[in-house]
Amino acid sequence: MASVGIFSFPAVEGAVPESKLHVAAAQDEVPAIRDLLSKGAAIDAKDDGGRTPLLVATHANKIHAARALIEAGADVNAKDRINDSPYLYAGAHGYLDILKMTLVHGADLRSTNRYGGTALIPAAERGHVETVRVLIEAGVHVDHINNLGWTALLEAIILGNGTDRHRHIVDLLVKANADVNLGDREGVTPLQHARARGYKEIEKILMMAGAR
Structure with missing residues (x-):
């Protein structure tokens, strides 16, 4: 000892x-x-x-x-x-x-993890609503793209589970002017990912923001 x-x-x-x-x-x-x-x-x-x-x-x-x-x-x-x-x-x-x-x-706020993502991206993926809110208010770039080619919005949809926490996070990101039409490396948009997963409420939020 x-x-x-x-x-x-x-x-x-x-x-x-x-x-x-x-x-x-x-x-x-x-x-x-x-x-x-x-x-x-x-x-x-x-x-x-x-x-x-x-x-x-x-x-x-x-x-x-x-x-x-x-x-x-x-x-x-x-x-x-x-x-x-x-x-x-x-x-x-x-x-x-x-x-x-x-x-x-x-x-x-510009520092990135081993996946090339800001703190906002894993926070969005893991459903940490208040953390996402705090990071947005602090000024973290909402459209930063990580090494996988995903933004915080894409990760909230692709790796999220479509529940209230991830719906709320999508809403926060949209209200922070995240680009709702910024797709992944294959050009698949957040709206297309949400539809493919049957996330109806997230789909509505994106469409109200002009997603295609």
């Missing part, structure tokens, strides 16, 4: 010297985080996977740890080996509290 002041943490196999901070972040131990930082622990040190303590806290949705690290100056855009950052991960997984903190502290 590794100990930090009165706190004890399990050893992390193959970890970098600053791994105590990663463990404290994962366990939401704010006093330990502050103690380690006061003693000179590198706030953005990366573990074997390229994850900073803030990204570790974000993975576990540890809001208090994330706040302590962000307020201490942790980089909300620092990426790991698979191109995730605290901002991108929080957006993709609908971790609203952490996402909002990253947005206030310099999140790069």
